[in-house]
Amino acid sequence: MKNLLIIGAGTAGTIVANRMSRDLRGWAVTVVDPGADHAYQAGLLHVPFDMLDEASITRPRTSTLGPHVRWVREAVRAIDTSGRTVETREGGKYDYDIIVIASGCRIRPDLTEGLTGEGWGTTAFDFYTQAGSSALKRALAAFEGGRLVVNVVEMPIKCPVAPLEFLFLADAYFTERKMRDRVELVYATPLDAAFTKPIAARTLGHLLDQKGISVETEFSTAEVDGGARVVRSFDDREVAYDLLVSIPTHSGADFIETSGLGNELAFVPADKNTLAVDGHENVFVLGDAGDFPTSKAGSVAHFQADALESNLVRATRGLGPLPTFDGHANCFVETGHGKALLIDFNYETEPLTGDYPVPGVGPFSLLEESRANHAGKMAFRWLYWNALLRGRPLPVPAHMSLAGKHLPTTPT
Amino acid sequence: MSSRTIAGAVIDVDAEGFMTQSTQWTPEIAIALSNELGIAPLTDAHWRVLTFARDDTAKHGQSPGPRRIVAGAGVTMKELYALFPKGPGKLVARLAGVPKPKSCL
């Protein structure tokens, strides 16, 4: 029996494990993950606004893994790529013939001077963890007004639209609570605009004005002074806050650094089309753990899993990988008041307007606010647990399609 | 998109002045742009950053952010901001002839 070892049973690792345990004969499929539960992270955006309760976004991991997947509940400490073994913090040793890194990424507030100091958990929060989003829900409920600053410390982050979605939902939340006039909403981003792609900027730029959100651009966060309640940038600009919602620096898992497989933030460099890790024929990476020039998103993890499936089958037969992943991402973007946008793009094509997935019909509209899009976003949680994680086909193509999209007539 | 003449060469640029064809770039263009943008003269440290940004973008498919530049070009964060005041990401991209750092939207 040969061994396929998958590190991490989040969105990506679970899909790959469930699919491969059905596809492969004569191979044992093992996932290593220390966490007892699987979290639907997209729901973390809704928890602070009381649109979803905490319990509805987690499930026991056992319920997400198929009957032929072996789950080792340990944390990987290091991979020895020459000896083809993995060592865990608990002292376990596991041999592999092919390994898939799907360990995602995590927030690192400790990497920003002062962020976890005074005020962390009372006036400064994250919403990218379960503890953070629950604490923020209580803080928002108790908020009496003032300046709420959403600060992206640096790129890359998971779901790069989530900070904007947070602001849109905050605008709706405070409006519904009849206190919008007492809340100032500020977005401090390291990029040079809130919308950085030309067509999105043109189509959506008005949303910020319409919702009264001010933007501090090219703001590279150097430190947070929780006592004075200011965020300071490397070029000595200051943004004052009453409530800080920080999206801290992200990094990959420690074992990636220990094993010499990562870049400066422990993301794994790999071929962006085959997902093979640079310099290794039997090591693959997908999802947030990889250093890919596309978004860190669940939809990307899903489309990468589609591409990786055939490359893993090829690898078990001694065949090299094919360049099958096109960078496809597909994300619903909440805009508040029961509406959302949808974006669909890949390595080559920026988000365009149009209908999705059926040209002229939809039901979803690209780069345009609609109630159907919001319904799609909320319904997705059911699909996530019942179809996506199980590795069942979803009614959307793995490769991005230009059908239904409006191509720019003038170059951008 | 339009084109302009700079340092004796014709280059394609977008609405904000970023070069859209990385292959049209020459060091002379970077020097001319540094004059326009008021950060001339370009020192060795500037060139280390610009060279790294070009190599990294070619390899990686997207322009490096500040942390990646610091790790790869041998400058500190403070130096990087002194070399390219207010937003090195955008200025470096502008001078190195690579796309500016972007998000998905």
Ligand SMILES: Cc1cc2nc3c(=O)[nH]c(=O)nc-3n(C[C@H](O)[C@H](O)[C@H](O)COP(=O)(O)OP(=O)(O)OC[C@H]3O[C@@H](n4cnc5c(N)ncnc54)[C@H](O)[C@@H]3O)c2cc1C
């Ligand atoms: C607030 C928020 C909103 C989001 N909204 C959306 C959205 O609307 N749409 C969308 O597509 N995406 C969204 N995402 C992003 C999406 O959740 C992630 O991109 C996706 O979960 C990535 O899957 P992954 O398998 O790579 O990582 P994860 O799902 O994070 O899984 C990584 C797994 O690896 C395990 N692991 C870590 N270290 C080790 C170790 N040392 N040993 C063993 N196992 C380890 C972890 O326990 C975890 O189970 C959102 C994310 C956040 C935080």
